[in-house]
Amino acid sequence: MKQILEAMDSNVKSYAYKLLSKKDYFKEELKNKLLRKGFEESQVEEVIKHLESQGLLNDEKLKERYKEIYINKGKSYLKLRNSLYRKGITEVELSEDEELKSALNLLKKSFKKEKTFENVVKFLKNRGFRYSVIKKAIEIMLKEEEWLKSYT
Numbered sequence: 404m405k406q407i408l409e410a411m412d413s414n415v416k417s418y419a420y421k422l423l424s425k426k427d428y429f430k431e432e433l434k435n436k437l438l439r440k441g442f443e444e445s446q447v448e449e450v451i452k453h454l455e456s457q458g459l460l461n462d463e464k465l466k467e468r469y470k471e472i473y474i475n476k477g478k479s480y481l482k483l484r485n486s487l488y489r490k491g492i493t494e495v496e497l498s499e500d501e502e503l504k505s506a507l508n509l510l511k512k513s514f515k516k517e518k519t520f521e522n523v524v525k526f527l528k529n530r531g532f533r534y535s536v537i538k539k540a541i542e543i544m545l546k547e548e549e550w551l552k553s554y555t
Contacts (some may be wrong), residue, residue, distance in 0.1 A: 410534050414448045415449075416450050419433065422436060423459055423460075428457070429465055429466075429490045429492055432491050433451065434447055434451055439524050469482060469486070469487060470495075470497060472553070474505040477509025477511075479527075479533075480497040481532075483497060499536060502532065503540055505538040506537065507543060509527070510526075523537070523544065
């Protein structure tokens with residue numbers, strides 16, 4: 404009986420390693436995946452603790468990486484929060500400065516219309532940015548536009 408339990412533990416562990424070799428998972432996300440595969444909850448919890456002790460599961464580091472990716476892609480706090488919530492993370496902090504950086508990245512990459520106040524507000528608001536961030540982004544963008552016009 405003991406050998407059967409050890410074999411099941413090693414199956415859970417090897418499947419978890421296999422999953423983690425392909426991509427990083429949040430603790431809750433990996434737990435759900437292992438439970439859906441049909442492993443027992445006690446075994447899954449044990450493997451999760453083992454992986455955390457080895458440093459292979461770290462929700463905080465992964466959350467920071469997600470924040471960095473979303474900022475560089477120009478995604479709003481709402482998009483980040485919703486994405487992480489689906490993965491089992493309920494607490495997400497994104498400072499106004501980080502969200503402003505994200506909004507400016509998005510404007511530089513994707514905004515092609517005439518840069519009027521109304522167009523920019525609509526563009527950023529439809530993508531989930533807070534109005535305080537939109538206002539600051541517009542101020543910065545308009546200052547850059549004026550500076551460029553004065554030197555051309």
